[in-house]
Amino acid sequence: xxxIVRIRRSRWLSLVSTVLTLGIxxxxxxxxxxxxxxxxxxxxxxxxxxxxxxxxxAALVFDDARSGKEIxxxxxxxxxxxxxxxxxxxxxxxxxxxxxxxxxxxNLSGVDGEPAxxxxxxxxxxxxxxxxxxxxxxxxxxxxxIGTLVLEVDFTSLYRRLLEYAAGVVGIAVVALALAYRxxxxxxxxxxxxxxxxxxxxxxxxxxxxxxxxxFEDELxxxxxxxxxxxxxxxxxxxxxxxxxxxxxSFGHEVGDQVLAxxxxxxxxxxxxxxxxxxxxxxxxxxxxxxxxxPDYTAHVVRKLIAAISVPFPTEPTPTHIGxxxxxxxxxxxxxxxxxxxxxxxxxMYVAKGQGKNGYQFFSESIDGKVRHDLRLEADLxxxxxxxxxxxxxxxxxxxxxxxxxxxxxxxxxxxxxxDGGFVSPAEFIPVAxxxxxxxxxxxxxxxxxxxxxxxLRATGVAVPKVAVNVSPxxxxxxxxxxxxxxxxxxxxxxxxxxxxxxxTESALTExxxxxxxxxxxxxxxxxxxxxFGTGYSSLGYLKRFQVSTLKIDQSFISxxxxxxxxxxxxxxxxxxxHALNISVVAEGVETEVQAEFLAMAGCDIxxxxxxxxxxxxxxxxxxxxxxxxxxx
Ligand code: C2E
Ligand code: MG
Ligand code: MG
Numbered sequence: 001x002x003x004i005v006r007i008r009r010s011r012w013l014s015l016v017s018t019v020l021t022l023g024i025x026x027x028x029x030x031x032x033x034x035x036x037x038x039x040x041x042x043x044x045x046x047x048x049x050x051x052x053x054x055x056x057x058a059a060l061v062f063d064d065a066r067s068g069k070e071i072x073x074x075x076x077x078x079x080x081x082x083x084x085x086x087x088x089x090x091x092x093x094x095x096x097x098x099x100x101x102x103x104x105x106x107n108l109s110g111v112d113g114e115p116a117x118x119x120x121x122x123x124x125x126x127x128x129x130x131x132x133x134x135x136x137x138x139x140x141x142x143x144x145x146i147g148t149l150v151l152e153v154d155f156t157s158l159y160r161r162l163l164e165y166a167a168g169v170v171g172i173a174v175v176a177l178a179l180a181y182r183x184x185x186x187x188x189x190x191x192x193x194x195x196x197x198x199x200x201x202x203x204x205x206x207x208x209x210x211x212x213x214x215x216f217e218d219e220l221x222x223x224x225x226x227x228x229x230x231x232x233x234x235x236x237x238x239x240x241x242x243x244x245x246x247x248x249x250s251f252g253h254e255v256g257d258q259v260l261a262x263x264x265x266x267x268x269x270x271x272x273x274x275x276x277x278x279x280x281x282x283x284x285x286x287x288x289x290x291x292x293x294x295p296d297y298t299a300h301v302v303r304k305l306i307a308a309i310s311v312p313f314p315t316e317p318t319p320t321h322i323g324x325x326x327x328x329x330x331x332x333x334x335x336x337x338x339x340x341x342x343x344x345x346x347x348x349m350y351v352a353k354g355q356g357k358n359g360y361q362f363f364s365e366s367i368d369g370k371v372r373h374d375l376r377l378e379a380d381l382x383x384x385x386x387x388x389x390x391x392x393x394x395x396x397x398x399x400x401x402x403x404x405x406x407x408x409x410x411x412x413x414x415x416x417x418x419x420d421g422g423f424v425s426p427a428e429f430i431p432v433a434x435x436x437x438x439x440x441x442x443x444x445x446x447x448x449x450x451x452x453x454x455x456x457l458r459a460t461g462v463a464v465p466k467v468a469v470n471v472s473p474x475x476x477x478x479x480x481x482x483x484x485x486x487x488x489x490x491x492x493x494x495x496x497x498x499x500x501x502x503x504x505t506e507s508a509l510t511e512x513x514x515x516x517x518x519x520x521x522x523x524x525x526x527x528x529x530x531x532x533f534g535t536g537y538s539s540l541g542y543l544k545r546f547q548v549s550t551l552k553i554d555q556s557f558i559s560x561x562x563x564x565x566x567x568x569x570x571x572x573x574x575x576x577x578x579h580a581l582n583i584s585v586v587a588e589g590v591e592t593e594v595q596a597e598f599l600a601m602a603g604c605d606i607x608x609x610x611x612x613x614x615x616x617x618x619x620x621x622x623x624x625x626x627x628x629x630x631x632x633x
Contacts, residue, residue: 022173022177026166026169026170026173029169030162030165030166030169033162033165034158034162037158037161037162038155038158041080041155041157041158042128045080045081045135045151045153046135046137048078048081048151049135049137049149049151050137052071052072052074052075052084052137052149052151053137053138053139053149054139055071055074056068056071056072056086056139056147056149057139057140057141057146057147059071059086059094059095060086060088060089060094060139060141060146060147061141061146063088063094065094065095066095068086068094068095069095069096069097071086071095072084072085072086072095072096072097072149073097075097075099075151076097076099079154079157080153080154080155080156080157080158081151081152081153081154082098082099082100082102082132082152082153082154083096083097083098083099083100083102083104083151083152084096084097084098084149084150084151084152085097085104085122085149085150086147086148086149086150087108087147087148087149087150088146088147089144089145089146089147089148091107091108091148092106092107092108093105093106093107093108094147098152102152104122104150105121105122108122108148108150122134122136122150123136124136128153128155130155131154131155131156132152132153132154132155132156133152133153134150134151134152134153135150135151135152135153136148136149136150137149137150137151202214203215205278205279207257207260207261207264207279208260208261208263208264208265208279209261209264210264210268210277210278210279210285211276211277211278211279212278212279212280213278213279213280213281215278216276216278216279216280216286217338217339217342219276219278219288220236220276220286220288220338220341220342221338223276223288223290223331224331224332224336224337224338224341226290227331227332227336228332228336232290232291232293233291233292233293233330233331233332234288234289234290234291234292234293234330234331235288235289235292235293235298235301235328235329235330235331236286236287236288236289236328236329236330236331236334236341236342236345237286237287237288237289237298237302237305237326237327237328237345238284238286238326238327238328238329238342238345238346238348238349239267239284239285239286239287239305239324239325239326239349240283240284240285240324240325240326240327240349240353241260241263241283241284241285241309241322241323241324242322242323242324242325242353242357242358243322243323243357244256244259244260244282244283244322245283245477246477246511246513247259247315247320247322249477249513250513251315251320255315255316258315259313259315259320259322260279260283262313263285263309263313263322264277264279264285266305266308266309266311267285267287267305267308267309269308270301270304270305270308271287271289271301271305272289274290275287275288275289275290276288276290280342286342286345289301293330295328295330295362298328298330299328299360299362302326302328302360303360305324305326306323306324306326306358306359306360309322309323309324310322310323310324310358323357323358324358325349325352325353325357325358325359325360326349326352326359326360326361327344327345327346327347327348327349327350327351327352327360327361327363328345328348328360328361328362328363329341329342329344329345329348329362329363330362330363334363344363344367344368345363347363347367347368347371348360348361348362348363348364348367349361350371350374350435351367351370351371353435354431354435374432374435377424377428377429377432378432378436378438380418380419381416381429381432381433381438381442382438384416384418385438385441385442385445389449391416391417391418391419392414392415392416392445392449393415393416393449393617393618394412394413394414394415394446394449394450394453394618395412395413395414395415395615395616395617396410396411396412396413396453396467396615396616396617396618396621397410397411397413397608397613397614397615397616398410398465398608398612398613398621398624399411399468399586399606399607399608399612400606400607400608400612400613401605401606401607402587402596402599402600402604402605402606402607403600405607405612405629406629407465407625408465408466408606409465409466409467409468409501409606410465410466410467410468410621411467411468411470411503411608411615412446412450412467412468412469412470413426413470413615414426414429414430414442414446414470415615416429430442430472433472434472434474437474439472439474439475440474440475440478440482443469443471443472443475443482444485444489446469446470447469447486447489447490448489450467450469451489451490451492451493451495452493453618454467454493454495455493456618456622457618457621457622457625460622462622462625462626463625464499465625466499466500466501467499467500467501468500468501468502468503468529469500469501469502469503470502470503470531471502471503471504471508473504473505473507473508473511473514476504476508476511476513476514476517476518477511477513477514479513479516479517480516480517480520482517482521483517483520483521483523483524486521486524486526487524496525497524497525497526498525498527500526500527501526501527501528501529501549501550502521502526502527502528502529503529503530503531503552504518504528504529504530504531505530505531505532505535505536506530506532506533506535506536506537506538506542507536507537509530509538509542509543509546510536510537510538510542515545515546518546519546522546522547527549527550528546528547528548528549528550529548529549529550529551529552529586530543530548530550530551530552531552531588532552532554532588533551533552533553533554533574534553534554534556534557534570534574535554535556540577540581543578543581543583544581548583549583549584550583550584550585550586550606551574551578551583551584551585551586552585552586552587552588552608553570553571553574553585553586553587553588553604554588554589555588555589555609557570557571558571558587558588558589558590558595558599558609559589559591559595561595561598561599562594562595562598568598568602571587571598571599571602571604572602572603575602575603575604576603579603584605584606585603585604585605585606586604586605586606586607586608587599587604587606587607587608587609588608588609589608589609589610590607590608590609590610590611590612591609591610591611592611593611595609595611596609596611596612
């Protein structure tokens with residue numbers, strides 16, 4: 001049933017039931033009033049009859065018709081007694097008085113009960129009908145019955161009073177109802193407004209004014225129906241604001257909300273009026289392009305949306321730069337069920353984000369497979385971290401001095417063998433850990449495991465080298481709590497911070513929040529190394545500011561040397577620059593002796609790569625370090 005019809009019907013029913021209740025109450029009230037009124041009236045009549053009877057006893061004793069008439073004439077002052085008659089003890093009429101046409105029989109039907117001829121009979125006892133009746137009162141004197149008083153009574157006054165009472169009740173009820181109606185109308189209006197507001201709350205997002213997830217899903221369901229019945233195509237976009245958390249963290253939630261409202265406005269104004277846009281999560285939006293079936297055109301629209309969001313947002317004191325990652329599902333090809341479509345578009349968005357953000361991706365079967373695979377990986381990794389070590393361990397890759405080839409340190413690299421025995425590469429599980437936030441837990445676990453391994457090495461009498469531990473930039477985004485945790489772990493195992501180095505990629509330097517944590521790490525005594533140097537955008541200023549101690553030239557520059565002139569020139573330039581800043585240089589991924597020789601000549605301080613030693617388990621490392629040529633410097 002339509003809600004409006006339901007509301008009308010319920011209003012009508014409540015009106016009928018109110019009227020019915022009031023009607024029943026009115027009838028009961030009137031019956032009660034009648035019964036009480038009649039009883040009071042009869043009691044009064046009996047009292048009046050007793051008084052008249054008392055007064056007329058002398059007239060009866062002396063058979064004085066005149067005075068008898070005078071006494072009963074008093075009934076004229078009592079409108080409800082319309083006639084009265086006094087009878088002698090023998091039943092003969094002594095006196096009669098009537099304000100109307102009533103005539104009493106000359107002989108009271110006494111013993112035989114027959115009325116006298118020519119008049120209306122008087123019954124033996126008092127008897128009342130609906131409109132009135134006759135009241136008989138025997139008069140006694142000195143214990144003997146000396147006569148009878150008969151009063152004709154009229155109940156008109158009772159009914160008049162009842163009528164007046166009814167009119168009063170109806171009047172009061174009408175006034176009360178009118179007041180109640182006015183009051184409830186105002187209340188109803190207020191309730192309606194509150195309901196409207198509640199409905200708005202329930203269906204629209206308060207920050208952006210866009211439909212919320214619930215309403216958007218309803219709209220999507222309608223679109224899916226249309227697509228099915230009218231064979232019209234459509235495109236579903238899942239839009240996720242990149243790095244929105246940093247807006248909230250830097251400017252606070254109020255500004256965050258303002259930016260979201262601006263994002264919503266830009267999305268809305270970039271799309272056509274008929275397209276549906278909704279906010280379906282914190283920094284997630286979704287849109288349906290109805291009637292759009294061409295992937296090229298869809299991509300064109302999505303690029304326009306990305307361009308609209310990439311224009312800086314006017315926040316104070318600095319403008320905000322954010323990106324947009326978009327996943328696209330086409331209807332009906334990618335699903336015929338709203339939930340599945342949203343899931344597919346979300347998966348595509350996840351892949352777009354993984355590919356470097358600020359881009360878009362169409363859903364495909366392979367994406368489905370990849371996302372499912374990652375989800376399984378995430379669940380397994382979560383489990384592995386919960387269990388003690390759970391298939392995780394740390395491999396150590398030696399770093400050697402470029403001149404002496406002696407070990408100067410090791411790099412700790414996370415390793416994972418899943419329960420089914422499969423080896424998962426860090427290149428696969430680290431991004432999943434980063435994406436799901438598990439990276440902090442994993443980072444903590446690695447440091448803890450390294451400390452345990454170092455204790456084991458010490459126990460076997462091996463000189464422990466300096467350890468480099470990789471830190472994801474995402475671990476820094478959670479604030480400097482990481483510094484406290486790392487220091488506590490080291491303290492637990494009696495390790496010194498100076499024995500450790502953290503390897504970070506260049507993006508950690510350029511990210512404002514990361515920078516604060518790096519300063520805290522330096523302050524806690526940890527050395528900082530820049531990993532994969534040359535692939536990011538760090539500047540000399542950053543290297544100086546954070547007192548970076550080591551640069552690790554990315555292996556993509558190393559693999560071609562010395563044949564690749566350009567890479568060789570880059571290596572030389574990096575070495576010169578780093579040395580000028582008192583920073584030592586590590587060459588990563590050294591696989592051949594020719595490379596190693598060139599790098600040593602070019603001034604690289606440290607070499608790392610398969611040539612010098614592959615990543616190995618801690619017991620292999622113990623053996624490796626015991627060899628005289630590998631002795632730790
Ligand atoms: P990375 O820090 O640049 O580590 C060096 C990677 O290069 C390692 O790969 C290492 O096995 C590989 N490698 C070393 N020498 C050679 C060589 O001569 N030739 C070639 N082709 N490769 C070489 P791996 O262990 O697969 O790690 C990949 C990346 O995963 C690491 O790159 C690092 O960014 C990340 N990672 C590994 N462990 C951790 C960890 O505990 N925490 C974090 N946040 N990231 C980690
Ligand atoms: Mg590294
Ligand atoms: Mg590296």
